[in-house]
Amino acid sequence: MQKRLKNLINAFLLILIGFVISACSQSAPNEFYDPLEKINRKTHSFNKSLDKLFLRPASKIYGVVVSDFADVLINNFTNNLSEPSNAANHLLQGNLKSSSNSTARFLVNTTVGIGGITDPATRLGLSANENDFGKTLHSWGFNEGAYVELPFYAASTVRDTTGIIVDFVMDPINSIIPSKYKPHTQGAKLIELAGDRNEYGDIIDNMLYRNEDSYASQRLYYLQRRRFDLNNNKISDDDLGNPYEDE
């Protein structure tokens, strides 16, 4: 037990060191900064066995038990819970318009949308615009930092991990919903996790169980997808590379 705690502290220290390093290094668009690869690969096999034992079977059950209609309701409900956090992050990024959009979505969907299980806001022209504190850090000029694979959570970077922690601790929903309902909302999020795993079932199965090197594939998919998202869904000239260049 003590050894485990020591490992945990070590891992935390490494993340911290990674964060410091990330402040002074910038990796090229097609490259990965992965100094923790050895530890990450161990975490990856751990996560993979978790998926095999629990998440994947749970997602199969979800696919059978939960109807498409119920799936939409669960999706709406958990999405609505993250609107206050979206609004806060838009605000922190200086985007007043998106922030009030998220706030309005939350108010409309929580009331008219029956606690958030339906999404009338979208039909009113208030479209969803997700946000998180990792994006806020990006907008403040923080670099991506080292790639990390988090136990129980999968792919991330030092910057995004910091974002996850801040979003979790500072989530404004905590002061909106009475704490006695916390198990319910957390439960809904857990069910939603199985729902997401079911929705992207083939893509994730291919990545984890059919690709040559699932760790390298997951790292590639996460980082490129995230960078694309942070770059407002644009492919830059750097991303394109030089087709005519010899290596």
Add this chain to the structure above:
Amino acid sequence: MKTNNKTRRFVMMSFLGIAGLYASPVFAFKKSDAEKLIKNLTNDVLGAVNEQKSEDIMFSRFEEIFSKYADVPLIARKALGPTWRGASKAQRSAYVSAFRGYMARYYGKRFEEFLGSEIIVSNSRKTSGGFLVGSNIILKDGSSYQAQWHVIDARGKYLMYNLFLEGVSVLSDVRVQIGSMLDKRAGSIDRLIEHLNSKS
């Protein structure tokens, strides 16, 4: 004498300039050509998927489509990386042909989810030596993916070079795959070719 030299140089330069203009195909291609290539490509892919024939038939259709629209030798070379340089001519051609089949099967499996979907080409832009053609893949269930196609000038012909699916580069993806296959086989290109041909 001096003027004469200058004139001659000017004539030479203009001649070279005009020759260059004709030789360089960049001037001959338009954005609409690149978009047309991608429209035809995606039509052919969806056509093959929607036929709902056996996997073997579908994969061989994908192989034809891949050869027709993409710069396969270049993609194959890029996927292999530096090992290409040390390979003999025979190894290179055996590898390119094995790679073509592998791509058709590896991505072909993923294309099956495009059954009944629609692809809308839009928002293209010029890049150095080609175009980045934007598109939206709308699946049967209404969800959509953004796909951007990098079309390049390949020896006077426009061909697809790379595809970005929600920002993820297919070329990077396949580099990871080929790279780990090669690592597992101690860097032997012959064993890699054998593996690619084994259809596993």
